[in-house]
Amino acid sequence: MPGGVSSPVRAFKSVGGQPIVFDRVKGPYAWDVDGNRYIDYVGSWGPAICGHAHPEVITSLQETLEKGTSFGAPCELENKLAKMVIEAVPSVEMVRFVNSGTEACMAVLRLMRAFTGRDKVIKFEGCYHGHADMFLVKAGSGVATLGLPDSPGVPRSTTQNTLTAPYNDLEAVKELFAENPDAISGVILEPVVGNAGFITPEPGFLEGLRELTKEHGALLVFDEVMTGFRISYGGAQARFGVTPDLTTLGKVIGGGLPVGAYGGRAEIMSMVAPAGPMYQAGTLSGNPLAMTAGIKTLELLQQEGTYEKLEATTKKLIEGILQSAKEAGFPITGSSISAMFGFYLCEGPVRNFEEAKATNTELFGKLHRSMLERGIYLAPSAFEAGFTSMAHSEDDIDTTIKAFQESFADISKIL
Numbered sequence: 001m002p003g004g005v006s007s008p009v010r011a012f013k014s015v016g017g018q019p020i021v022f023d024r025v026k027g028p029y030a031w032d033v034d035g036n037r038y039i040d041y042v043g044s045w046g047p048a049i050c051g052h053a054h055p056e057v058i059t060s061l062q063e064t065l066e067k068g069t070s071f072g073a074p075c076e077l078e079n080k081l082a083k084m085v086i087e088a089v090p091s092v093e094m095v096r097f098v099n100s101g102t103e104a105c106m107a108v109l110r111l112m113r114a115f116t117g118r119d120k121v122i123k124f125e126g127c128y129h130g131h132a133d134m135f136l137v138k139a140g141s142g143v144a145t146l147g148l149p150d151s152p153g154v155p156r157s158t159t160q161n162t163l164t165a166p167y168n169d170l171e172a173v174k175e176l177f178a179e180n181p182d183a184i185s186g187v188i189l190e191p192v193v194g195n196a197g198f199i200t201p202e203p204g205f206l207e208g209l210r211e212l213t214k215e216h217g218a219l220l221v222f223d224e225v226m227t228g229f230r231i232s233y234g235g236a237q238a239r240f241g242v243t244p245d246l247t248t249l250g251k252v253i254g255g256g257l258p259v260g261a262y263g264g265r266a267e268i269m270s271m272v273a274p275a276g277p278m279y280q281a282g283t284l285s286g287n288p289l290a291m292t293a294g295i296k297t298l299e300l301l302q303q304e305g306t307y308e309k310l311e312a313t314t315k316k317l318i319e320g321i322l323q324s325a326k327e328a329g330f331p332i333t334g335s336s337i338s339a340m341f342g343f344y345l346c347e348g349p350v351r352n353f354e355e356a357k358a359t360n361t362e363l364f365g366k367l368h369r370s371m372l373e374r375g376i377y378l379a380p381s382a383f384e385a386g387f388t389s390m391a392h393s394e395d396d397i398d399t400t401i402k403a404f405q406e407s408f409a410d411i412s413k414i415l
């Protein structure tokens with residue numbers, strides 16, 4: 001396997017050392033093949049918001065498994081999950097299930113173009129919308145972690161229609177619209193960035209994009225693959241009160257099985273085949289097992305107090321991390337919203353990818369190794385958000401903060 005992994009973000013190339021090989025996961029914990037236990041803040045890169053292998057998810061999966069693993073025909077379960085998504089996410093009136101966030105973003109771009117009859121799209125530097133050709137321009141996640149240039153193999157003819165702007169910079173977006181009259185199908189963004197570390201939208205940014213896209217007859221698309229059902233039950237759009245035209249989802253809605261989705265205004269979604277002419281398909285889309293894990297996960301999230309608990313747990317964690325670094329004399333800036341957090345080892349503020357690059361990646365590598373030795377599994381990258389879950393207890397958070405204190409103190413002694 002290239003680099004020994006099935007996806008580049010799992011490698012330890014940017015932090016040093018070899019990736020940990022997992023044997024099993026449960027609740028907030030992961031165990032490696034040597035039997036070491038870690039408190040996990042990657043959460044399978046987002047899906048594990050109820051904790052890994054939640055007993056109710058497992059039981060539901062076992063029941064569905066008895067009925068078969070794949071139908072290749074409509075099933076009741078996809079209707080149930082579709083209704084739950086439509087009820088929860090303000091922009092979604094119709095939804096199509098796919099198998100990954102990449103697939104959802106790839107399809108939504110085709111839909112943006114089909115609906116507007118325009119080819120260009122605006123994305124933001126450091127935002128990651130999966131690995132489809134037209135999005136591998138100034139992309140975040142593994143591309144940012146590994147410091148890769150835009151990928152070879154992506155034709156210039158494909159990316160010449162991808163325009164980029166710095167995140168949180170409305171003026172830059174205005175200029176792109178002015179320079180490309182009637183040519184831009186829409187603007188796609190992570191409403192809260194989790195693929196360049198963790199960057200939050202400045203007041204007015206999302207609202208400004210909503211106005212600008214309307215003014216220019218373009219679509220606004222929120223990539224909520226990371227933030228959907230995590231930043232709030234209705235995603236970032238519900239939390240910030242800005243409704244896009246289209247939304248992509250993934251991770252949490254699959255509850256640990258491979259699911260993506262795109263949805264939005266019925267007028268736009270009606271263009272998708274077979275309701276309309278825009279083609280997109282998938283053998284395993286709406287798979288009964290994946291739908292089951294998604295349904296049960298959303299049901300668990302509907303329990304009273306879920307998001308209050310997630311918010312409080314994560315806030316305590318990030319405050320502990322910031323305090324630990326400061327006590328040891330290291331510059332740091334960071335924040336959290338709901339069950340998502342991130343920090344940069346620099347003064348800050350960090351409002352876009354360019355500013356994120358000021359983070360001390362060498363120091364992060366040392367910190368990552370030291371935390372691993374203390375049984376804490378962080379994303380092996382200075383440019384990925386962290387995830388907490390319902391399963392992370394007060395004790396887990398206290399243990400983690402103590403590990404940060406010890407790690408920062410140890411590193412300060414050797415520097």
Ligand code: HOZ
Nearest residue numbers: 007008009045141195384
């Ligand atoms: N998009 C996720 C990281 N930012 C994880 C998926 C992957 O690239 O493996």
